[in-house]
Amino acid sequence: MAEVSGGAGVRPGGAPRRGRPGHDQASVLRVAIDLFNRQGYDATSVGDLARELGLTKSAIYHHVPSKEHLLERALDEALGELSSALDAVGAEASYSPEQRLRAAVRASVVVLAGHLPAVTLLLRVRGNTPAEQAALARRRDIDQRLAEMVREAADAGAIRDDIDPLVISRLIFGMVNSLTEWLRPDGEAEALADTVATLAFDGLTRHR
Amino acid sequence: MAEVSGGAGVRPGGAPRRGRPGHDQASVLRVAIDLFNRQGYDATSVGDLARELGLTKSAIYHHVPSKEHLLERALDEALGELSSALDAVGAEASYSPEQRLRAAVRASVVVLAGHLPAVTLLLRVRGNTPAEQAALARRRDIDQRLAEMVREAADAGAIRDDIDPLVISRLIFGMVNSLTEWLRPDGEAEALADTVATLAFDGLTRHR
Structure with a gap:
């Protein structure tokens, strides 16, 4: 399965955590846009996106603060x-x-x-x-x-x-x-x- | 708020129940289509439709067997x-x-x-x-x-x-x-x- 990018993400209020290689913010955004287009933004959860990327929900939050943030960037x-x-x-x-x-x-x-x-x-x-x-x-x-x-x-x-x-x-x-x-x-x-x-x-x- | 149509609806496996006047299948369909268009079919629940019509969920099921049935008719x-x-x-x-x-x-x-x-x-x-x-x-x-x-x-x-x-x-x-x-x-x-x-x-x- 796909893995998280290297680079130390910092979660709000949390300690820096090392991710795994494989994804960066831009590639998470690409996958999110495709998923939003396929099943609709409203019907897509961060959990859906995590499954699509083969990540845990908490790993997604290394890359992006929220689903709405991905929408805004797109x-x-x-x-x-x-x-x-x-x-x-x-x-x-x-x-x-x-x-x-x-x-x-x-x-x-x-x-x-x-x-x-x-x-x-x-x-x-x-x-x-x-x-x-x-x-x-x-x-x-x-x-x-x-x-x-x-x-x-x-x-x-x-x-x-x-x-x-x-x-x-x-x-x-x-x-x-x-x-x-x-x-x-x-x-x-x-x-x-x-x-x-x-x-x-x-x-x-x-x-x- | 709007009310259910007259006419006795029969729920699957249930006894005939008398509805209240105000809606028929066609008007429920109109409201459902507008709601699907406004917030997306996937993101719309039968509960949302009930709220929009001012009905209970069980009253909706007097008129239509399912959300998918409304989609099919539309x-x-x-x-x-x-x-x-x-x-x-x-x-x-x-x-x-x-x-x-x-x-x-x-x-x-x-x-x-x-x-x-x-x-x-x-x-x-x-x-x-x-x-x-x-x-x-x-x-x-x-x-x-x-x-x-x-x-x-x-x-x-x-x-x-x-x-x-x-x-x-x-x-x-x-x-x-x-x-x-x-x-x-x-x-x-x-x-x-x-x-x-x-x-x-x-x-x-x-x-x-």
């Missing part, structure tokens, strides 16, 4: 990557509004593919805990930035104006987010980003 | 409606493959909007129970029928052939399914179906 990863990607797109001063929107669609796909478990978890949180509510608030900020990019492209006459930009934003980024339902971690992120952007901008219809 | 509702809608689309012999695909996109939106809580629950099941696994198998059948419609439209030269039909199917119906994330139950289903079909076929780009 959601931070997804939200941080998405925010950074939009910052980078927004900083491209030479982009037209349409180019910016296309870049935002592509960047969203690339982040999703590159951080698939964390983004999947983010898209499933329902706000049942303070950590989830905080993540939902940050996600709403990101959704608003994306909606603003759609609106700017519509205002510039660069995209169709017969559909409410907010609805466009929800549908296009809903399509992006739906990738979490079937994408495999080894997916070709850049090619997929091109495919999604092509479908979003040009649609299904064959243009002869 | 998933049956969503899957039955989706299957019937695709049957109707498939029975339109006069449709071209492109018209059939467009009708399938529209019908999916209309079913989703008309059965929003049940479809939302369907799209969240992860296969943790036999009932969920059976629903996932039926959902895969539906997805295959949709993918086949995309393939037929592509084979007929009616839609673009530079993207794998399976990927198109997943992205377009992923966009449809993402409606569960934001649609309100009073949404305008027919207008929304037109919007989604327009965006799917024509894309964002303004055609002058």
Whole structure:
């Protein structure tokens, strides 16, 4: 079975205890995210995570203070990557509004593919805990930035104006987010980003 | 608080017991679906459902044999409606493959909007129970029928052939399914179906 990492963990109020090699905080986080995605965060206990890792519950607490701490770190990863990607797109001063929107669609796909478990978890949180509510608030900020990019492209006459930009934003980024339902971690992120952007901008219809 | 319906329920192995007016099986199912969607099926107990309805656990068992039975009925509702809608689309012999695909996109939106809580629950099941696994198998059948419609439209030269039909199917119906994330139950289903079909076929780009 898997074993605890080396390195001396310090439990709150306890003496330093030497762990066994095999896990570090990052690998515990990976396993936790997969477990949360598989059986749901609410339905997953620290005991479940310990069993999955082949550890005792007290060994888990060498690595992480709580289940919620793992959730927060996972959601931070997804939200941080998405925010950074939009910052980078927004900083491209030479982009037209349409180019910016296309870049935002592509960047969203690339982040999703590159951080698939964390983004999947983010898209499933329902706000049942303070950590989830905080993540939902940050996600709403990101959704608003994306909606603003759609609106700017519509205002510039660069995209169709017969559909409410907010609805466009929800549908296009809903399509992006739906990738979490079937994408495999080894997916070709850049090619997929091109495919999604092509479908979003040009649609299904064959243009002869 | 809400009260139990009239009508004498019979518990397995027990004597008939008279309930109180206020709930019938259908209304218990509605409340259960909303609760499952809000806090997750796995994390919801029959006790939670009883509290939500203002009933005792034994009163709940007047109406439904188990939590899993409620899940099965909810998933049956969503899957039955989706299957019937695709049957109707498939029975339109006069449709071209492109018209059939467009009708399938529209019908999916209309079913989703008309059965929003049940479809939302369907799209969240992860296969943790036999009932969920059976629903996932039926959902895969539906997805295959949709993918086949995309393939037929592509084979007929009616839609673009530079993207794998399976990927198109997943992205377009992923966009449809993402409606569960934001649609309100009073949404305008027919207008929304037109919007989604327009965006799917024509894309964002303004055609002058």
